[in-house]
Amino acid sequence: MRILVTGGAGFIGSHIVDELIQFGHHVHILDNLTTGHRENLNSQAIFHYGDLLDHGLAEAFAASQPEVVIHHAAQIDIQTSLANPMLDAQINILGTIAVLEQCRMHGVRKIIYASSAAVYGTPQYLGLDEVHPIRPLSFYGISKQTPEQYIGTYAALYELDYTILRYANVYGIRQDPKGEGGVVSIFVDKLLEGKQPLIYGDGEQTRDFVYVKDIVRANIAALNNGSHGLYNISCNEQTSVNVLLREMCEISCTHFDPVYLPIRKGDIVHSRLDNQAALEGLGWSPLYSLRDGLRETLDYYRKQYQSKGTNESNGSKLI
Structure with a gap:
């Protein structure tokens, strides 16, 4: 199958x-490496x-002639959306x-x-299902939900099939320490x-953490399933930020010693x-428990960190 993945370097x-x-599959990637x-x-x-907004998009489509497009290129940071809503809307909408x-x-x-749990806003009930009211608290939530409407209308007008996946808080290997769900x-x-982690608020706020490999499996499943469907992709579990950090400290044999800061808008x-x-x-359905996903993630980065330390001590530099 010919597939174009936007944001395929992310x-x-x-x-x-x-x-x-x-x-x-025969895969093409479009990414601006931001x-x-x-x-x-x-x-x-x-x-x-x-x-997405320059000639590179048309060139990628012309070269790949995709049967399926997996659209992940996006502005992903809530705080950036609040600071620069124009940029957020330009990229995402x-x-x-x-x-x-x-x-x-x-x-x-x-x-x-790829949509987001941010579209729901403050939950009226837990767990949130796909018919929960849409009342986002951030411009990011608006800019992720608005394309869902465009997709539905394009589908009706031009016989374009689609599957929309609303992700819970995704974590795992290759994640940058910023963006939606970047707390892990x-x-x-x-x-x-060896630095103190920062927690915004009292740490008792909860999230639904889902491992990136389970997210991948959902996208693979959507290639031939979920026609005209909208689905939450989650573990359907609440975990507080305090519990998350304690789990990570236990796995890494590290002392639990966070700094608490005011909650963010x-x-x-x-x-x-x-x-x-x-x-x-x-x-x-998800295959990874939170502990298993965290262990795999921590093991990977521990090896990367140790390798970097070894190379730096030898006078070399990791690229």
Whole structure:
């Protein structure tokens, strides 16, 4: 299958590309490397350097002639959306419209769109299902939900199939210590460097953490399932930030010693997404427990950190 992955050099997108390659698909990547990294690029995929809002997008579509587009290129930081809502809207809303226009012009069969739990806002009940009211607390939540409406309308007008995946808080290998759900990566950096982790609020706020490899499996399942569907992709479990950090400290044999700071604007207090629809519509359910996912993530970064220390002590530099 010919597949174009936007944001394919990023945290989640690069893992999806790797799995698609393993399944034998012909994969193209579009990324402007603003938050993506060249080292994440799979050598067996064809890379197109470009932006959603420049000529690079049209060139990538013309070269790849995709049957399916997996759309992960986005502005992903809530605080950035509050500081610069114009930028957030340009990338997430106008950028997705540009992708949809290319899908229309090139006869793409299906688009798989990465949305977010941020669209829901403050929960009226837990776990949140896909019919929960949409009342985002941040511009980021607005800019992730608005493209869902465009996708539905493009589908109705131009016979474009789609699957929309609303992610809970994703974590895992290759995640930068910023962006939506980046708390695990931030804690990893602090623990490995022997610094005190920062917690905004009292740490009793809860999130639904889902491992990146489970996110990948949901995207693979959506290639041929979930037609015209919208699904929460989550573990359907609440974990407080305090418990998360304690788990990570236990796994890494590190003392629990955070610094507590005032809660940030745009952050919700509690979140847990119901994932029953994904089980029924995609045949998907998470395989990784939080502890297993954290252990795999910490093991990976511990080895990276130790390797870096060895190279630096030898006078060499990691690139």
